[in-house]
Amino acid sequence: KSHAFYDQPHPPGIQTPPQRHCIVMTFDMSEGTVGSDLQTLLARWSAAISRLMAGQPVGQVQPTRTEAIGQDTGEASGLDPASLTVTVGLGPGLFDKRFGLATKRPALLRPLPVLPSDALVTSQSGGDLSLQVCSDDPQVTYHAVRNLARMARDTVQTRWTVIGFGRASAGGGQQTPRNLLGFKDGTRNVREPEEFDRFVWLKDAGWMTGGTYQVVRKIEMDIEIWDADRVSDQEHIFGRTKLEGAPLTGRTEMDTPNFSAQAKDGTPVIDPTAHIALAAAENNQGVKILRRGYNYTDGINQFGQLDAGLLFIAYVNDPQHFITLQRRLGASDLLNEYISHVGSGIFAVPPTPATGHYIGEQLFA
Template identity: 45%
Template sequence: MDETPDDDAPTPDHATGVSRRGLFGWAVGAGAAGLVMGAGGGVVAQRTAAAATSVDPAATAYDFYGTHQAGITTPVQEHLHFAAFDMMARTDRDDLISLLQDWTYASARMSQGLEVSATGAVGGSPEAPPDDTGEAQGLAANGLTITFGFGPSLFDDRYGLAGARPTALERLPAFLGDDLDPAASDGDLCVQVCADDPQVAVHAIRNLSRIAFGRARIRWSQLGYGRTSRTTTGAATPRNLFGYKDGTANILADDTAALDENVWVAAGDEPAWMAGGSYLVARKIAMIIETWDRVRLSEQDRIVGRDKGRGAPLSGGDEFTEPDFSATDAAGAPRIDRTSHVHLAHPDNNGGIRILRRGYNFVDGNTDLGRLDAGLFFLSFQRSPEQFVTLQRALSTDAMREYIRHVGSGLWAVPPGASRGSYVGAGLFT
């Protein structure tokens, strides 16, 4: 990333920029950074319609500060690096606050295509480790967004936050078909990084991990590519690894009424510090690719409830035609099977419940059986976790369950966006 000062450079969040503790992390945290590269991650790329037509996508930059955190309704980017962190033993409330301040300062800079500090990768003393790892030198912002969340486990006596925990923020209940790996689930904190260049995404998590040295460490992470949902009207609906268009009926960024009703925590909701925030669910869903690939096309269509080529519901029309669940074939059978994914997940069959999805494909090599270790890294934002719980329980009879396994999971409270001069999550401590 270039280090060229200009009027668009982010304003530091506190007078000295990054804290002394954060600088110490940069100096001695190289070992912790290695954990990021080995554990995997994800980056999401987003562009506005205007930017897509008038600006080089690589140069697209989103302000870190705002009413809501970036990376929720911003146009979905092409790459994801997701990481969950646990706070270190013997850390206190001041450590947590300074970490969030340091992360905010660095994130505001990186989101504008700058290095994490003014001295960056090569501007400091040659006799000391550089402040920035340097692999993003020369790269623009590439639509980078960095989104932070707080897990249920953060709200305990360690940091005096037990009384501030949202009532709805509990570990997700067990669902039918779960085969969760505890080492790839949950976490005190989460960071969702999305960008249109995978190097930019990995650079962000790598440097946030270094900054956290001595205060927090990565619990698990996941890389993702090839968005599987859209959040803007002009974007084409992407396909998942089963070959089907995914996210056709997703909530879009310009549908403010739907966002207010289904995604953003309202001022009257509890607790007050969450107003303007949301709740993030992450689910790592392994797809049994080889078994799916041997299923005949008509059966695949029946399981999904859509035409694989056009993306149209099996009741007829085009991709964006509303499914007609009353439509029947010549034999009187429903055209959209009642156990299909579309039928079970549709708002019409779930009391109108909607969520905003931002999922990604992942391929993590192969298993010890020689099969693809691949699937969907599902991400959704909703006003209340109960929306996701209700939908997931509705999918207990989903015909697709035979071909997927949920192997990772987590829920985090995503606070509202930070105001300039403050830091993400500041309302939690006031």
Template identity: 45%
Template sequence: MITRRRALALGGVGAAGLAGAGAALISRGGSEAVTDAVAFTGPHQAGIVTPAQDRLHFVAFDVVTKDRERLVRTLREWTAAAARMTAGLDAGEIGAVDGMPEAPPDDTGEAIGLPASALTLTVGFGPTLFRDATGKDRFGIAGKLPAALEPLPRFTGDTLDEAISGGDIAIQACANDPQVAVHAIRNLARIGMGTVSVRWSQLGFGRTSSTATGQATPRNLFGFKDGTRNLKAEQEDLLREHLWVPDGDGPDWMTGGSYLVTRKIRMLIETWDRSSLAEQEAIVGRHKGTGAPLGAAGEFDEPDLTAVGADGTDLIPATAHVRLAHPDTNNGARMLRRGYNFVDGSDGLGRLDAGLFFIAFQRDPRTGFVPVQRSLAASDEMNEYVRHVSSGLFACPPGVTGGGWWGDRLFA
């Protein structure tokens, strides 16, 4: 019987042999059991329509080398390590404790004994990877820059901190154990030392969206159900229309991929908590308890944007979040949301530094995120209680197949 995080070390298996690693057998209390691993390979990257896990560690890197071959080598090494870690194994073949005592181990070791915890690792490339601030082609890939990867506009009310925005490469680690997610990012940063440096990172807990029909709708830190109308993995027709980049819709290397938008949204928790229930529900446009739209009984009832009350006013106010974010208000725009709550301590004045780390995947941010956020920024009553402090946009290529690696079609 072999233990977790030593299986591949014993067999010397590389990244190409990991396609079926998610179904490997491991030792748990003396009996065999199938791991809770999510398949790493496939037509689309895991961590997008994968049922949303409970924990997040998101990181954005700056590429600090000018050597294209070194960057490619790092992407290859990252792919091999990602495939191993998502299968519940050490980042390297030797592992955390079996190497030469005189050399650093090729895994940091804090995940020894932990299950895979449904870990997914999703990579995306930012616009600055293609061209620097002067417009110079950094790695010979400027000609492959997708038009959809144009920088996001600055929206009304944005208070963005550039130090925690943007980045050349992003990696999203999601898992059901925070230590597994942190371990994954830590080891990728270690492997990439000298090629990349961490620009910013974000921990998250308590998913704020469901991405599968079997998941209950979670709540955000305002106490409301969040993501009721989110796209789901089972809605394949809607995913083809709103999520996946089709053939011919941009450069070939993005076919089957998706575009990732991140926004760190600080919630003014203390101010919100002093607002009446009626005011909170009017701002959101839903009942706090059931999640039903105002004027409806069930959470999944369609919001009636034409309904009026006995006094002749809209049941769902014109400035309600639900109305302004609705596809009917935004020419049918839809996204797959995958955000998380965060609490980063206090701001030194006794106020929580907390809120929503918004994550959304879409076929094209110009027709997905941008029009919705413009609508919200202009009129959403919730703006009194939130501050957008960071922003990011990344192109996520399709999944790894046939022994490939992250970015293989981009750097071909």
């Protein structure tokens, strides 16, 4: 299956039903580069992305001249596009005098403020550009990232990357998958087209109209400690049951949580500092964010412990919606004992170009 790139109402990889695998890679513009370098890069990336999403190589795999190097590295040849999407994000650092873009900054694009319980590592945060590459085949996903990075080598340096698997969010018609803490993730998410229009897509935003903002957080889990915890305590932390994923006030996954229900002894059934109690729209002036995350693992850490977590990716038409939520969660979420936010980035995702045009072209007009 393949997704179209040009002439779409919105950029790919956001409202698209989550594929099985995802790599996020971020880049910095190399020292000495200027606006025209960025412009060339966005034009070349756009053409390459449209080919990759159609299941084509970015260029020749097998050159006719024996002394030539290949334009495409070849490892996806013969494979299906596997629903590949590539989503390009522009970081706050691009919008300055050096690139001639100081007056073109997307209205709400600013570096994220320091948030409670941040444990950010500089080498895993920030970036001038982001690529979110998702597909149902890890080889196809990696091939796309590798070739996009390869053709950008003269202009950018890689900054950080997270290799995700096993989606941690569901789209329409998909079963809710599970995160690495073993709980269903994505039960109550932005799903209906009207909710995308209300909470995700930018309206009346000049050249950014139809685009959105992307927040990426690499959230490490203390897997061993979690695995030693009683399931009843784990359920208390989320406010949901483990196998079914039902709210503690309901029976089935899709039952609406009742945050005011009390037990016989007068205590709330769902703890007010349970993850879903703090995050639910009902308790946040009706605000929703689209979560489109993946599980990740980096193998084992220096202490011999499993190094894994959640590649949290959110899309919002106002970054403040994420900031407000994470301020509440970071301050009092019961889950905090088992997680730490180690990586972070924010990017503006421009709308998709029309045929013959490229991402961000309006910046250089």
